[in-house]
Amino acid sequence: MAERKKRRLSRREFLIAAGAAGAGLVVAIRLGIPPVRVRLAEFLEASAGPPGSIEAEATAWFEIDPGGRVRIYIPKTEMGQGVHTSLAQIAAEELEIDWSQVEVVQAGTGQGLDDPIGTGASNSVSSLWQPLREAGAVMREILRLEAARQSGHPAADLIAQSGVFTLAADPQFQITYGQVVSSAGEWEIPEEVPPLKAANEFQLIGQPLARVDLRAKVLGQAEYGFDKRLPGMAYGAVARPPTLNSSLKQANIGRANSVPGVIDVVIQDGFAGVVAESRAQAIEAVQALDTTWDEGQKWDQADIEAMVRVGIGDGVVIQKEGNVRQSFEQGDIIQAEYRTPLAFHAHLEPQAALADVGAETATVWASTQSAGRLRRLVAETLDREEDSVVVMPTYLGGGFGRKIEEKAAVEAARLSQAAGVPVHVGWTREEDFLHGFLRPPTHHKLRAALSAGRIEAMEHQQASGEVSFPFLPGFLKTALGADFGAWRGAFIQYGIPHRQTVAYLPSLPVPTGWWRGLGLMANIFAVESFMDELAAAAGEDPLTFRLDHLPRNELGERLRRAMETAADRSGWGSPAPASRGRGIALSVDVGTIAVEVAEVSVENSQIRVHQVTAVVDPGLVINPDGARAQTEGAITMGLSSTLVEEVTVEGSVLQAANFNRYPLLSMADAPDIDVVLLESRDTPSGMGEPPIGPIAAAVANAVYSLTGERLRRLPLKLGQS
Amino acid sequence: MDLDINGQLYQVTELPDRPLLWVLRDELGLIGTKYGCGIAICGVCTIHVDGVPTRSCVLPISGLEGRRIRTIEGLATKGTDGEIKLHPVQQAFLEIQVPQCSWCMSGQMMTAAAVLEENPSPSEEEIKRALNNNYCRCGCYFRVRQAVARAAEIQAEERADG
Numbered sequence: 030m031a032e033r034k035k036r037r038l039s040r041r042e043f044l045i046a047a048g049a050a051g052a053g054l055v056v057a058i059r060l061g062i063p064p065v066r067v068r069l070a071e072f073l074e075a076s077a078g079p080p081g082s083i084e085a086e087a088t089a090w091f092e093i094d095p096g097g098r099v100r101i102y103i104p105k106t107e108m109g110q111g112v113h114t115s116l117a118q119i120a121a122e123e124l125e126i127d128w129s130q131v132e133v134v135q136a137g138t139g140q141g142l143d144d145p146i147g148t149g150a151s152n153s154v155s156s157l158w159q160p161l162r163e164a165g166a167v168m169r170e171i172l173r174l175e176a177a178r179q180s181g182h183p184a185a186d187l188i189a190q191s192g193v194f195t196l197a198a199d200p201q202f203q204i205t206y207g208q209v210v211s212s213a214g215e216w217e218i219p220e221e222v223p224p225l226k227a228a229n230e231f232q233l234i235g236q237p238l239a240r241v242d243l244r245a246k247v248l249g250q251a252e253y254g255f256d257k258r259l260p261g262m263a264y265g266a267v268a269r270p271p272t273l274n275s276s277l278k279q280a281n282i283g284r285a286n287s288v289p290g291v292i293d294v295v296i297q298d299g300f301a302g303v304v305a306e307s308r309a310q311a312i313e314a315v316q317a318l319d320t321t322w323d324e325g326q327k328w329d330q331a332d333i334e335a336m337v338r339v340g341i342g343d344g345v346v347i348q349k350e351g352n353v354r355q356s357f358e359q360g361d362i363i364q365a366e367y368r369t370p371l372a373f374h375a376h377l378e379p380q381a382a383l384a385d386v387g388a389e390t391a392t393v394w395a396s397t398q399s400a401g402r403l404r405r406l407v408a409e410t411l412d413r414e415e416d417s418v419v420v421m422p423t424y425l426g427g428g429f430g431r432k433i434e435e436k437a438a439v440e441a442a443r444l445s446q447a448a449g450v451p452v453h454v455g456w457t458r459e460e461d462f463l464h465g466f467l468r469p470p471t472h473h474k475l476r477a478a479l480s481a482g483r484i485e486a487m488e489h490q491q492a493s494g495e496v497s498f499p500f501l502p503g504f505l506k507t508a509l510g511a512d513f514g515a516w517r518g519a520f521i522q523y524g525i526p527h528r529q530t531v532a533y534l535p536s537l538p539v540p541t542g543w544w545r546g547l548g549l550m551a552n553i554f555a556v557e558s559f560m561d562e563l564a565a566a567a568g569e570d571p572l573t574f575r576l577d578h579l580p581r582n583e584l585g586e587r588l589r590r591a592m593e594t595a596a597d598r599s600g601w602g603s604p605a606p607a608s609r610g611r612g613i614a615l616s617v618d619v620g621t622i623a624v625e626v627a628e629v630s631v632e633n634s635q636i637r638v639h640q641v642t643a644v645v646d647p648g649l650v651i652n653p654d655g656a657r658a659q660t661e662g663a664i665t666m667g668l669s670s671t672l673v674e675e676v677t678v679e680g681s682v683l684q685a686a687n688f689n690r691y692p693l694l695s696m697a698d699a700p701d702i703d704v705v706l707l708e709s710r711d712t713p714s715g716m717g718e719p720p721i722g723p724i725a726a727a728v729a730n731a732v733y734s735l736t737g738e739r740l741r742r743l744p745l746k747l748g749q750s
Numbered sequence: 751m752d753l754d755i756n757g758q759l760y761q762v763t764e765l766p767d768r769p770l771l772w773v774l775r776d777e778l779g780l781i782g783t784k785y786g787c788g789i790a791i792c793g794v795c796t797i798h799v800d801g802v803p804t805r806s807c808v809l810p811i812s813g814l815e816g817r818r819i820r821t822i823e824g825l826a827t828k829g830t831d832g833e834i835k836l837h838p839v840q841q842a843f844l845e846i847q848v849p850q851c852s853w854c855m856s857g858q859m860m861t862a863a864a865v866l867e868e869n870p871s872p873s874e875e876e877i878k879r880a881l882n883n884n885y886c887r888c889g890c891y892f893r894v895r896q897a898v899a900r901a902a903e904i905q906a907e908e909r910a911d912g
Contacts, residue, residue: 108850111850239844239847240849243843243844243847243849243852244844246849246852247840247844247852247855248782248826248836248840249781249783249821249822249823249856250782252781253853255785258779258781264776307764307776309765309772375887376887377784377792377851377854377885377886378784378785378786378851378853379785379786426784426851426852426853427887427888428851457788458786458789654847658847658850658890658893661889661890661893662850662888662889662890663889664889665886665889665890665891665892669889687788687791688789688791688792694891695882695883695884695885695891696878696884696891696895697878697879697882699889699892700892702892
């Protein structure tokens with residue numbers, strides 16, 4: 030994997046301001062406006078998230094007030110991944126402040142903090158790691174220069190620690206950051222970014238600090254998009270199509286106006302909604318609208334599965350080493366096919382937003398992963414300049430990729446504009462399941478040539494519904510050919526002389542898109558199940574077989590260490606407990622390695638996962654407890670997909686509108702999870718998604734080792750391979 | 751009608767068939783109780799009615815007059831000095847750093863608090879069973895059960911201290 034170039038901030042990329050009296054010192058970093066192409070290249074190289082608005086500036090800023098409080102404005106949204114805590118740890122490290130001085134503030138748009146990427150794709154920490162530390166160091170130096178000016182001591186003699194400058198020569202002397210910023214400063218930006226700390230000097234980075242958002246959360250005080258309230262607000266509801274492919278032909282008010290509490294009925298081009306005093310009234314009124322839909326073509330599950338098939342349409346070669354096809358002309362060829370289904374995000378807080386659209390300005394509070402993109406879409410809907418729209422992200426009750434979607438917020442803005450009052454739109458579970466986008470179904474064909482227990486050649490062909498393309502400008506689709514979200518995790522990482530990966534991208538009549546890890550779990554399920562099949566064909570232990578095929582490079586060494594650690598920790602070398610089987614799988618994603626061992630049993634044809642051992646190497650760990658929590662969470666969510674989740678389509682209607690038809694994994698079936706973190710580098714890579722990669726394959730492989738039955742379809746069901 | 755919520759009387763004007771959840775959230779501003787499914791499956795709306803964990807999304811307010819309703823906002827108590835004293839369950843959920851997004855956590859904690867009233871020292875199997883009907887999409891189950899066991903210890907310590 031290519032190392033990202035470290036970009037050093039230049040002087041002109043810092044903005045400083047001594048705010049109004051008493052406001053203290055404010056330092057912002059500007060990451061400039063890189064040419065579109067550079068931005069996209071960086072973004073693709075990091076397998077990063079959606080560029081909501083590729084023209085915008087990424088910035089972050091810090092504020093120190095005279096009381097010594099440091100406010101760190103973070104544009105990334107907190108959806109449970111702990112990003113407010115880990116980014117604050119990174120920023121505070123070079124600032125030399127005590128953790129107790131830090132206050133994290135969620136930044137919105139219009140605060141000079143427009144985040145072009147949004148929050149997702151496990152890239153918040155890796156993309157801000159360098160600029161945040163540099164900004165912290167520069168701010169500390171600005172303070173030091175000013176403290177030197179104020180005190181008359183040479184800047185080089187002032188020691189910064191815990192938000193205070195001291196002198197080695199004079200134990201009596203001290204001047205706090207708060208005191209420095211209290212006097213009107215002549216803020217001077219240092220000529221160069223000061224040298225940053227080495228990893229062995231870190232005091233906050235690497236510590237299992239408590240999450241900054243959890244006290245409010247255990248008290249029930251944290252505010253989410255579904256919770257946001259304003260005086261004089263009303264509630265909105267929108268007419269929904271009967272099928273996935275319907276469009277609104279005609280809408281009339283019908284009986285909607287006679288429902289008590291109705292404030293406004295809004296019928297515009299292709300849109301019909303109501304505003305009422307209460308949520309229940311809005312829902313009742315929207316059902317009383319008289320709507321006619323053009324239902325379009327009807328599709329069934331069999332149609333979808335026929336579309337998602339390797340070989341249909343044009344395959345794009347996305348990885349190629351040696352000559353695979355030639356290698357398949359002779360020798361022992363092994364083949365297998367795998368499938369994964371449509372799935373929901375099932376974030377427990379459905380899509381929600383509050384919009385307050387005034388004559389000149391509009392403010393939207395939303396559970397969103399992509400404030401920048403949302404602002405653009407709200408502005409387009411209102412037919413206004415982007416500058417006049419502010420999007421304030423709230424806490425998110427889960428995101429998992431789905432909260433890039435803008436619909437609820439755009440609906441709230443449209444209704445607020447029409448009704449002239451702030452409007453909250455909070456989707457019902459049914460709306461959330463039936464009218465959003467899903468994880469795409471996938472199909473995989475693998476084949477390999479084995480010779481004397483070694484894989485000579487291997488090919489992974491995969492077909493998937495779109496993941497990133499629905500959210501990107503159209504020209505990119507043409508330029509790229511293959512959807513990098515769909516093929517995430519599809520590459521063959523082993524040191525096989527001839528290997529290739531081919532991606533097919535059918536266009537489906539079901540909306541699909543981002544889902545935790547994008548294509549990662551599906552692709553790893555296929556590749557790592559197949560590796561197990563090859564190990565069995567070669568008559569080798571699955572662990573040994575994988576170790577024998579590791580690439581001979583840094584990645585291979587990292588993988589070896591992670592696999593050996595996982596083997597030791599899970600007791601791989603000794604027999605599994607009675608009636609249990611173990612399976613192993615690995616993945617490499619955004620520079621992070623994950624190796625997982627699942628221990629399963631089968632009771633009454635039901636697969637039970639008792640224990641998962643996970644070894645994760647994200648390069649460098651910012652917060653070990655947070656990294657563990659992300660690993661536990663990704664594994665548990667992945668297990669739910671592995672064992673229970675699936676939705677089908679009949680007559681262009683998704684066949685699950687709520688949890689009664691779409692159960693999730695629950696407590697009794699959630700295993701114990703043992704997490705080991707390895708640090709093999711001096712920079713962090715992603716943590717939110719990578720550990721979801723291996724879990725489905727690890728379980729399928731464990732089921733095979735226990736029962737001899739190879740399951741090639743998610744969710745795993747015995748007797749249906 | 752008057753509702754007794756967290757020891758305080760609230761006058762409510764909503765229709766009697768409205769579920770308590772929306773009255774709490776939209777009329778009274780008690781947003782700590784969350785919505786997740788509306789059909790009493792996911793558990794994020796769990797509150798106590800006379801100490802019994804109950805799904806507020808399907809609970810009409812009509813039968814609630816004179817009953818003691820407790821929500822997440824009433825789980826912690828306020829000391830005479832005004833200091834907030836976290837419930838043992840809240841202490842344990844913080845100590846184990848359980849919540850991720852936390853949308854389900856009011857329901858998890860309210861369920862756990864009721865369980866510990868009934869059974870002050872539950873076994874791991876009893877914890878699993880008692881919390882089995884509260885979904886967590888972030889996947890915090892492993893920590894939830896550690897925290898409920900820890901909360902039982904804290905509760906026992908607090909009760910021993912009187």
